[in-house]
Amino acid sequence: MLFNSLQYLVFLPTVFLLFWLTPHRFRVPLLLVASYVFYMSWRPIYGILIFGLTLANFLLVPFIEKAVEQKNKKLILGFTVALNLIVLGIFKYAYFTMDAVKSTLGVVGIDWSAPHLHIILPLGISFFVFEFIHYAIEVYRGKPVVKNFLDFALFPSFFPTQIAGPIKRYQDFVPQLHIPVKFKWEYVDEGMQLILMGLAKKVLIADNLALVVQAGFTHPEQFSSLDMWMITYAFAFQIFFDFAGYTDIARGSSLLFGYKVPINFNLPYIASNVSDFWRRWHISLSTWLRDYLFIPLGGSRGGKWLTYRNLFITMALGGLWHGAAFHFLAWGAYQGIVLIIHREYEAAMQKIGVHEKLLQSKVYHWASVVFTFHVVCIGWVFFRADDMKIAGQVLTKLFEVPTALMHFSASQLAVLQIRDPIIFPALVLILPTLMVSTFVVNWLNNKKFYQSPPWAVQVTVMVALMCLLTIFTPDSSPRFIYFQF
Amino acid sequence: MGILRSKFFISVALFAVVSSLLAIVRFGNIAPTDFPIRTWTGWAVEDFLSDKKGRPNVVFLGSSLVLVPVAGVDADYLKRPIDGSHHHQSQYFEDQFKKHSGIQVKTFNFGLPGEMPSDAFLITKFLLKGEKRPDVIVYGVGPRDFMDSLLPSPAATDPYQYLSRFGDVTSHKHLIAPEWDQRLNFELGQLFYPYGHNYDISVTADRTVTSALDKILPAPKTDKPYTIAERRLLFPQYKQMEIGAAEAFFRPTTPEQRTFDNANMKEYKKRYAHLNWRTFTHQMKFLADLMNTARDRGTQVILISMPITDLNRDLLEKGTWDSYKKSLKVLAQSKGASYLDLGDSKAFSITDFMDTVHLHSGGGAKLLDILAEKAAGDHRVMSALDPTNSSIAGLKGGQL
Structure with a gap:
């Protein structure tokens, strides 16, 4: 769904109305559903990708906080960052890497025919992967983890910033979700x-x-x-x-x-x-x-x-x-x-x-x-x-x-x-x-x-x-x- | 702060006022005959409406299935290249029909690339009337016209862009904009003048800016002025449908030059994939409305199921060919139209085709021969062409 489309012209006012008509405690789930609808309107299958990465980060990062020894903290952080980067690498850099390997082999006379992987770059992956890495590093540096899964899930998937940022900081974004704001015409x-x-x-x-x-x-x-x-x-x-x-x-x-x-x-x-x-x-x-x-x-x-x-x-x-x-x-x-x-x-x-x-x-x-x-x-x-x-x-x-x-x-x-x-x-x-x-x-x-x-x-x-x-x-x-x- | 003090809602209210004022003065409106881009449609409409052309007796409608063979035959028959932008008749048919019937008719070929029954309906409704009302419409259709899954909506064709400006299409909005977003788009255009007339206004704005810039920053004099060909190289996506005068020619061919190529199989596979029955029924509805309009005006319709190759027919989903043929036959019978079923006629072999659907000029000549003979033998056609026929004569030259 593009911002400059008729679909968004209907989607945004609908979510807006539902949001302000909904009691505060249901607003995060509402925005989460809306954000997944927004994302999956392009390719439904990639909803699994963003959900999977969200779940993995939500489950892994608390181990960084819990680890007593610095060495273990570093190890879990390394694993979490690597996981995010591997996913980004597969979807974004697989062809680039294969082309580079092919060219290099070509120089030494080896003709390698690279397989076609049928990978389509998921929208916004570079942005939400960077948000996950930011979260893991900040927790490693001593910031608190996000305890509520729905709050955490909304952080990377929030539809206005989902596709091309701005890359948010969870310390700035998540606390806003807890403020029971009242509607203002401003x-x-x-x-x-x-x-x-x-x-x-x-x-x-x-x-x-x-x-x-x-x-x-x-x-x-x-x-x-x-x-x-x-x-x-x-x-x-x-x-x-x-x-x-x-x-x-x-x-x-x-x-x-x-x-x-x-x-x-x-x-x-x-x-x-x-x-x-x-x-x-x-x-x-x-x-x-x-x-x-x-x-x-x-x-x-x-x-x-x-x-x-x-x-x-x-x-x-x-x-x-x-x-x-x-x-x-x-x-x-x-x-x-x-x-x-x-x-x-x-x-x-x-x-x-x-x-x-x-x-x-x-x-x-x-x-x-x-x-x-x-x-x-x-x-x-x-x-x-x-x-x-x-x-x-x-x-x-x-x-x-x-x-x-x-x-x-x-x-x-x-x-x-x-x-x-x-x-x-x-x-x-x-x-x-x-x-x-x-x-x-x-x-x-x-x-x-x-x-x-x-x-x-x-x-x-x-x-x-x-x-x-x-x-x-x-x-x-x-x-x-x-x-x- | 309440809604009445919201700057956004005040802006929306003011926008509605401005929109209404623009509608009253018809801001930026351009005539429907003013074609900013010359496409096949623009050339055909201009030629049809020109006083020099007079009233045609027989009008051909259809997509490239009709345009290509009819124009191609004339190139062979007249032994000269035919400029597609200006040649809109079928000399060959006129002569063949005279041979069979003894009547001299005047033809106009309104075959346009990509023309759907929705477009043919708009041509009939808005143009084939009054002093330009023909006696006979020959409409050649193929399965693609009813089941092109690559077409998002009837409003997506080049002919629609121009033809819809000639009159009010709201009575068919449920067919023109079947999806909710297309319908919303349509309704917003009806509601807000600047949105509904954005094409006209942006063309007017473009002309104003061009005229001002030509004065402020004239093009420097040079030995090599910028050509349309250069523009096409730089912007292949810009004004894609534009056709210049003396740019698209049908050239005379010999039988040896008329070769078959099945390169468009892939394209038609995509077109026929995932058949949308709603598109099928909607386009059939347009065809029915075309026939109703023509009948009300005293114009006889000859509906031709155009010949296509077995190769192409085999790409269709099971059962669709039969549904298509049956629908055409039932519709023609119920509306009093003459029906010529050549879809899988043995009269045509693969050697009559240039690709899996288009007849080449040789095949086109065969088609026009059959048509001339059948039309001359059809009393409804002959009656429509007879100026002394009282039931028709009252309508001649008159508005409905």
């Missing part, structure tokens, strides 16, 4: 505003940009260097609005039941360096990677080179988490490398002693924002390309830009030649608008505008969005990008 107002905003981000912006991006990343040879830069910018905004749109709908849907789930984005494209970017982009994943991968690997405790090693491994594995393909691994590795370069740059600037002065300068700050945006965009090429070959072709095109700019003429731009679909020439106006709007939103944020926007503004925006969405929502909108992870 829940509806805030929740529906978020849902409408999320749908608009997805349907009106991301899906339109997707047309351009699809063409550019399928046939880069048809576009000039300047075109490819615009197409890469378009993807930067497509993936942001697609995923941020999904998160808004997830948060809005949760809010309708009085529950809060974490934010995932904080204006990532105004980040002034790559570290800052990762504090603003997919926050629930980056903090998960920090807490359950980077820190267990040793974090920053072992000196410069060990820190860099840990950073690189964390980001490379983070890339692989997005998808079982070399281009995702390359994207993660690229993020690791640019984070290391950034740390080296900061250290060098501090050594020279100009860093403080530069930081205070607005010119430096905005130049850093623009530079960081471009560093991130180059990374997006690995992320979006279907394979490393296409990524190579696109990157080659991108780095031809100095030559293209030296003898620039509008006729170089295929985006101006292609008049149908109209999004191509419109890109020349849309991209600057999206860039400027980021700064406007930031400015409004700083002015605390979003804490109490005027009543009339909220209503006008909602009516406008309802009109635009009813007109421009296509019969079949593409799935959210993060559904594949």
